[in-house]
Amino acid sequence: MAYAGAKSEFDPLSIKRRRSDMSKGIKGAIASLALLGLGVFLCASPAAAQLAVSGDVADTDDLAPSPVGEVQAGFNEGGRSITISWTLSGDDVTRQTPTSSDFTTGGTFANVNDVAGYNIWRRLADDSDGNLAIVGTVGAGVTSLVDASINVSAGSRRYFYMVSVVDPSGNESAPIESAEVRNMLLLGDFDYDGDVDLLDYGIFQANFGRAEFNPATDIDGNGVVDLEDFFLWADNLGANLY
Numbered sequence: 755m756a757y758a759g760a761k762s763e764f765d766p767l768s769i770k771r772r773r774s775d776m777s778k779g780i781k782g783a784i785a786s787l788a789l790l791g792l793g794v795f796l797c798a799s800p801a802a803a804q805l806a807v808s809g810d811v812a813d814t815d816d817l818a819p820s821p822v823g824e825v826q827a828g829f830n831e832g833g834r835s836i837t838i839s840w841t842l843s844g845d846d847v848t849r850q851t852p853t854s855s856d857f858t859t860g861g862t863f864a865n866v867n868d869v870a871g872y873n874i875w876r877r878l879a880d881d882s883d884g885n886l887a888i889v890g891t892v893g894a895g896v897t898s899l900v901d902a903s904i905n906v907s908a909g910s911r912r913y914f915y916m917v918s919v920v921d922p923s924g925n926e927s928a929p930i931e932s933a934e935v936r937n938m939l940l941l942g943d944f945d946y947d948g949d950v951d952l953l954d955y956g957i958f959q960a961n962f963g964r965a966e967f968n969p970a971t972d973i974d975g976n977g978v979v980d981l982e983d984f985f986l987w988a989d990n991l992g993a994n995l996y
């Protein structure tokens with residue numbers, strides 16, 4: 755699926771985003787009023803106004819943090835959970851910032867980080883609607899999450915994961931998507947009961963060589979259900995999640 759489409763599915767967050775936009779709207783209005791005042795002040799003292807402008811604008815954070823690097827995801831042993839890992843956003847650094855504008859006394863400082871945390875999303879590869887489910891949220895500095903909420907009986911064996919970065923003001927980075935994650939252990943489990951046995955073979959047989967077939971039975975995905983798929987199925991015969 756096209757990346758742009760995937761991004762537009764980000765409904766849960768757009769609600770959040772809208773909310774923070776509202777508060778930004780108020781902040782923005784205050785900032786505009788402040789700037790208006792400065793405009794008058796500017797005529798009198800351009801240099802001083804310049805300093806004040808940067809202070810006012812810095813109060814409104816509408817910049818999203820930079821996205822994560824590569825996102826990787828893979829099944830854990832046993833095929834019941836998936837570990838998702840990513841590289842930190844380049845903005846996920848703690849730095850010290852003065853808590854007052856009094857620089858003469860040595861000042862007081864606070865630790866700040868433009869990254870509040872990471873949102874992790876999951877999409878089923880065979881869901882043509884591209885619905886995203888949020889898997890979890892972790893804090894700054896965290897680089898992995900285990901998704902134990904996959905439903906192995908739901909009839910899907912292929913997943914994509916996305917990770918986005920949020921800052922304390924609710925700004926969110928572009929999501930970065932993993933490659934497709936396939937549960938190799940369960941290829942051949944055509945009745946989705948968590949094992950590969952002769953009942954699955956019955957389904958395979960009914961689809962063998964057919965022009966129209968259950969897509970799951972074309973294990974290698976080459977458009978025909980033939981002996982190659984049978985060999986792949988046979989490799990998994992006896993696999994069991996339970």
Ligand SMILES: [Ca+2]
Binds near residue numbers: 815816818819868925
């Ligand atoms: Ca920010």
Ligand SMILES: [Ca+2]
Binds near residue numbers: 943949951953954
């Ligand atoms: Ca089965």
Ligand SMILES: [Ca+2]
Binds near residue numbers: 947949950951953954
């Ligand atoms: Ca079975």
Ligand SMILES: [Ca+2]
Binds near residue numbers: 974976979
């Ligand atoms: Ca095939």
